[in-house]
Amino acid sequence: MAVDVSVTTRIGRLPRDVFAALIAVERFPEWLIASGIVAVERDDGNTADLAVGARLTIRQVVAGRASVVDAEVTALAADTTFAVRGRDADGVTIQFDAGLAPDGDLATTLRWSVRIGLPLKYRMLESMVAPQARRAAVLDVALTHHLVDRHGRLRPSL
Numbered sequence: 001m002a003v004d005v006s007v008t009t010r011i012g013r014l015p016r017d018v019f020a021a022l023i024a025v026e027r028f029p030e031w032l033i034a035s036g037i038v039a040v041e042r043d044d045g046n047t048a049d050l051a052v053g054a055r056l057t058i059r060q061v062v063a064g065r066a067s068v069v070d071a072e073v074t075a076l077a078a079d080t081t082f083a084v085r086g087r088d089a090d091g092v093t094i095q096f097d098a099g100l101a102p103d104g105d106l107a108t109t110l111r112w113s114v115r116i117g118l119p120l121k122y123r124m125l126e127s128m129v130a131p132q133a134r135r136a137a138v139l140d141v142a143l144t145h146h147l148v149d150r151h152g153r154l155r156p157s158l
Contacts (some may be wrong), residue, residue, distance in 0.1 A: 003130045007141045008114040012149045015079040015100045015108045021148050022082050022098050023050050028058070031147060034139035035114075036062040052076050058086060063132070069094060091119035112141050 011018050021027075028040045043055035052072060058069040071086025075097070083097040099111040114137050116129065 001118060003116040003118070003133050004113070005115075005134045005137045006111060006128075007137045008109060008111045009141050009145045010103055011108050011110055011145050012106060014106060015102055016112060018081045018100055018148055020110045022100075025050065025056060025084075030145045032140050033143065034136035036136070037061045050076060056084065056086070060088075062136075067092065073090060080114065080146070081094070090122070092122065093117035110141070110145070112137060112144075 013158075018091050025040045025042065026150045028037045037058060039057075039059040040055045042050075043057055052073055052075065054073040056069075056071040056073070058071050060067050060069060067088040067090070069086040069088045069092075071084050071094075072081070074085045074095075075081050075083035080100050081098070083095065085093070085095040093116070095115045097111075097113045099113075101109045102110075103109040114133060116133055118125070118129065122129075
């Protein structure tokens with residue numbers, strides 16, 4: 001079984017600005033707070049452009065459970081699509097997809113989808129995971145919207 005969540009929002013920035021913020025993977029902890037992302041590292045140590053096949057190590061703490069997710073960028077199309085899929089040592093899988101579309105002259109519609117696959121030993125918790133995953137996605141997308149819409153990037157200038 002899997003938990004599926006999808007959230008859509010309109011951001012008052014061009015798709016290229018929103019896309020640039022989303023693919024700055026090392027900055028996930030700044031806006032994926034409710035999802036419990038605490039660190040992201042590119043396994044290749046590369047700071048050049050992200051590409052399909054890039055390997056990531058994502059550290060996450062959710063409901064007191066710490067995990068390390070071995071992940072890979074599975075889709076990347078400039079200004080329109082970004083997707084990552086990963087798995088932790090307990091067999092929990094996570095996939096997220098971001099779809100962007102122009103919305104008028106100066107705005108973007110962002111669709112953020114998350115799929116969490118629970119192995120058998122965690123399936124009894126699915127009814128508790130689903131509402132928490134939805135809440136986290138809504139909060140994380142709202143923070144992303146606020147930061148990108150207001151500041152044009154994820155971190156406001158200090």
